[in-house]
Amino acid sequence: MTRPMSRRLLTLALASALSLPVWAQAAFTPFTVSDIRIDGLQRIGAGTVFTYLPVERGDTLDQGKAAEAVRALYKTGFFEDISIDHQGSILVIKVIERPAINKLTLTGNKDLKTEDLIKGLKEIGLAEGETYNPLNLDRVTQELTRQYNNRGKYNVSISPSVEHLDRNRVNLTITIKEGKAAKIRHINLIGNDRYPEEDITKDWESHTSNWMSWYKKDDQYSREKLSGDIEKLNSWYLDRGFVDFSLDSTQVAISGDKKDMFITAGMTEGEAYNFAAISVSGDTILPKPEIETLVSFIRPGNVFSRGLLELATNSVTARLANIGYAFAKVNPVPTIDRDKRTVAIDFQVQPGPRVNVRRIVFKGNSRTADPVLRREMRQFEGSWYSQAAIDRGKVRLDRLGYFETVDVDTQPVPGSDDQVDVTYTVKETTSGSISAGVGYSQLSGINLSLQLSENNFLGTGNRVSMALTKSNYQKRYDFSYMNPYFTDDGLSLGYNLWWREFDYSNYNVAQYSTNSGAFQVFMGLPLSESDSVQVMFGIDSNQILAFEGSTPPPMVDYIKAVGQNTFHSWRTQLSWGRDTRNNYFTPVVGSTQNLSAEIALPGSTVEYFKLQYDVAKYWPLSQALVLKTGLNLGYGDSYGKNYSRNLCFTAPLPPIPPTTDNPNPTQPPAPPPPSNPCLTTSTDYIKTVTATGLPFFENFYAGGIASSGKVRGFTDNTLGPAYVSGFGYRQPLGGSVLVAGSVEAIFPKLFDSPAARVSAFLDFGNVYNGYKNFSASELRASAGIALLWRSPMGPLSISYALPLRKKDGDQIERLQFNFGGQL
Missing domain, CATH: 2.40.160.50 (membrane protein fhac: a member of the omp85/tpsb transporter family)
Structure with missing residues (x-):
């Protein structure tokens, strides 16, 4: 039994060896490459292939080098198939190019703008003129489905189609059937003993259908909106002193036809706390009493509020940012006394280094000259950083009317912890x-x-x-x-x-x-x-x-x-x-x-x-x-x-009354005005006109x-x-x-x-x-x-x-x- 089985295995091994590609057989016999020839190129230049190929003239090609060359060329994404052969000492690489994208068309998208989608597709290599890779198309289908699901559209259909053309080109069409967003039919809060549900959800973006839903679209389910609303729920209680508040569960159920959503949130309210002592510590830079004044609106005995803590923190960081401390941090450290139900706060100030603005850069102003933008700046190069001055510059650019949008970004200078560059990015509009x-x-x-x-x-x-x-x-x-x-x-x-x-x-x-x-x-x-x-x-x-x-x-x-x-x-x-x-x-x-x-x-x-x-x-x-x-x-x-002036007029003669003998008497014409009408007959009259x-x-x-x-x-x-x-x-x-x-x-x-x-x-x-x-x-x-x-x-x-x-x-x-x- 052992000997016949061994003979069969040997036969299979020999058959497999005979069926290996030529490059694999040749690889067992290393040779020195005297020249390299690439067959099958249509759009891609040979120089581009040589850039990625890890083999050069004079190299010795063995099995490992050949496999490495094939992997390197596959990684470029340019080719569907690659094979290696040799004719004597000449290395022959045969390739089949992937087609180029001739035209990319999107249809049916309303919720997502076409220009935004085209920009996103280009980032992953799906763009007109680029090489077509089917894997990228699969990634796009999955990503678009995810984005529409996040907007509550679970019936979305993404249908890509590929039309092959001559000269190794393809037309891509992505057909989107968005469907309708699932509507929120019910929101149920469990555990809210102190506050009615309508008060808690009043400022939520997610609501059941109401008379304003046609405009606000607040009854359409969205994962992003719900995440924001859950954060509002947490803030609601923390702003009212419930330090121990916890959200125990959040459940979202969808109906079988994917048209209705049901939201349930379970919570534990806990007890309400008040503020205790308020203090400031750390390197305040400014006199400590001045910083304490900025947080003085928080008084011991008041109901604890996270919103007040954020307001106080922002007041201090903004004050320090306006004198150059762009990266200042203020950490409100709480000390909780659960027996007394109080929270003492120590605002720990960490100013960081004082920052200087090295350069102010403008981007997107292809028509408007830099000096026109720079003269609106209130932050100057070489001076201490001021957040208020930077924000003011943005407002002034917005109010010029030259730009559709104005964005500002601050980036640390590499290798320096006390310098930043400020970049204003504008999108010009018709002025x-x-x-x-x-x-x-x-x-x-x-x-x-x-x-x-x-x-x-x-x-x-x-x-x-x-x-x-x-x-x-x-x-x-x-x-x-x-x-x-x-x-x-x-x-x-x-x-x-x-x-x-x-x-x-x-x-x-x-x-x-x-x-x-x-x-x-x-x-x-x-x-x-x-x-x-x-x-x-x-x-x-x-x-x-x-x-x-x-x-x-x-x-x-x-x-x-x-x-x-x-x-x-x-x-x-x-x-x-x-x-x-x-x-x-x-x-x-x-x-x-x-x-x-x-x-x-x-x-x-x-x-x-x-x-x-x-x-x-x-x-x-x-x-x-x-x-x-x-x-x-x-x-x-x-x-x-x-101005006042007397104007003189001559009254017309009275009409002749009709008689039996003369039923239609001829009316006498009005006499011409005399040379000095105001001094003639009693039929003249004076009219006084004024200009006031x-x-x-x-x-x-x-x-x-x-x-x-x-x-x-x-x-x-x-x-x-x-x-x-x-x-x-x-x-x-x-x-x-x-x-x-x-x-x-x-x-x-x-x-x-x-x-x-x-x-x-x-x-x-x-x-x-x-x-x-x-x-x-x-x-x-x-x-x-x-x-x-x-x-x-x-x-x-x-x-x-x-x-x-x-x-x-x-x-x-x-x-x-x-x-x-x-x-």
Whole structure:
């Protein structure tokens, strides 16, 4: 039995040896490589293969070297198959290349953005032009399934397909069927004896379905959201003194159809504790009493709160970070007395080394010059690190309006424990436009324009605007230039030059027109990080074209009282502004205030002044809701001399009454006015006209979406005093007093794009002829919804409003929109 079995084994061994690859047989006979030939290459160059090949001419190739060469080439991922042979002393390597990815297509993904997925796929080698590796495709399928599961989408289907093309290429298509996220049907807390479940889960991101779920999507299960909510549960009790609180279990169950989720959390509350003694120890750097002041809001006897500990810790670290100790640590060490149910806290300060900023680097600013960014910095190179100054620089870059996003990162300098580099990474956005196009609004109709507007001209930060505009109520030619840093101290200098032909009768205003031009110079000076003042000086000329019988008599009389229809002005304006918004385009916190005084100086045709105050504040109520409140006040009047003129008129002769003999008598014509009519017959009369108060062409207007007193739901410019002709035709006159305001609820999360936002608003306002005529009962009000969108073709604003407070004669316009204007 033993001998035949041995013979069989020997036969099998010989057969196996004969079937080995040629390179394996040859490997038993080492040889010196005189040359290397690679067969089968299509896309990959031979030089690339030689880079990875651990064999060179003159090397001796044995079995170990051959196996090592095969492994090295497989590791490149370029080849599906590799074999080694030799012809004499020539090493022959035969390869079959893996195909190249010709096109990569993603379809069906809504929850995950395509650009984010493409970026992630590229990091693992799945990108157009790269070598196709099936293992990478399997990894992608698993990772995408995991990410969608974490978002509560358990019915997701990831279907990759490969289409083979000529020239060893493939098209990859990844088809995603996301399905719907599983809904949270029930949340059950076990062990919460002191607090009701609805109070504990009030601030959770995970909720069962409610009337706001369509917007918040808080009833969709997400593993990340639940993890955050569990942490909120822990913080809830620790902030209320329950030091011994423990979360015993968390269970998440899913229904058989993978559409419903059931969450259960078990806990042990324990007992509530109070603070005992509060102390500070360690190297405080600053005087110890100053550090103790920063944590003094924690008082012995108060209920223990982890949130207060974090606030105190952050206060100390922020204070030290602002004087250079970027890596300071403060450890609140508790001493728990379970008998007395108290916790004593010792804040141990570890300042670390004082840090110097070696370099400030900017990334992503391909168009904007570095000096434009650097002049906004409040942290300087070579100075002590200050977290407040670094954060302030980020806010100032955000408020320029040049960038979509601004991120800041601080990295230690390798080999140094007392130096850091600060990097600001920006993503540039459109800061202006060059356009020739057509706009439309309900107020102005078709608007033809040729406009160049650039807030970051050639990357210098200077603002340049040139425009030619024509609509059914105006022709306008404008040029303006402003250098916000005319001096290194931040003194700005700018110019305005314009000519306008304006027909107010097509602007929902009284029937008259103007031809005006102006040249203005203005300078601005910053007073602080958020405050600035600006002064303007200019000259202008304004020709008023009024028409007897169509222009309202008060306006005609004003021109007659002055004695001319061309008004020349030497004008100056002083204004103060404050801007604490966190972002230029989409603020969610902060405010803006503007107070201005404009004066037509002595020597002008008419001497007057205008005061205006505009304030808006943003109140972040949550990530999904921002409240904006605003108020706009204006007042104007004349000063110095008033114009008064007596106008003489000849009354027409009385008509001839009809008689039986002459039923239709010919009426005598009115006699021509005598050379000095006021001294002739008793049929002459005198009318005194005056020009007082704010000139009518400088009045404020209210109503609509485009006027200074915005009250949506009413036709633009139609609120306030008006002249009504005998035929009932109403011509708005405006007023010297403006009162307008709004309360607006903004929903920043309704759209993913920062270029669009939806809001619900309440507007109110009106204009009055003099402050003595102000009456709150005359204020109009409206409520509605609005969409603002910075479209690629220009800003678009749409609103739909219902008047809440109106009176007879008001002109209502519920749906209003403006395309090509300002947001």
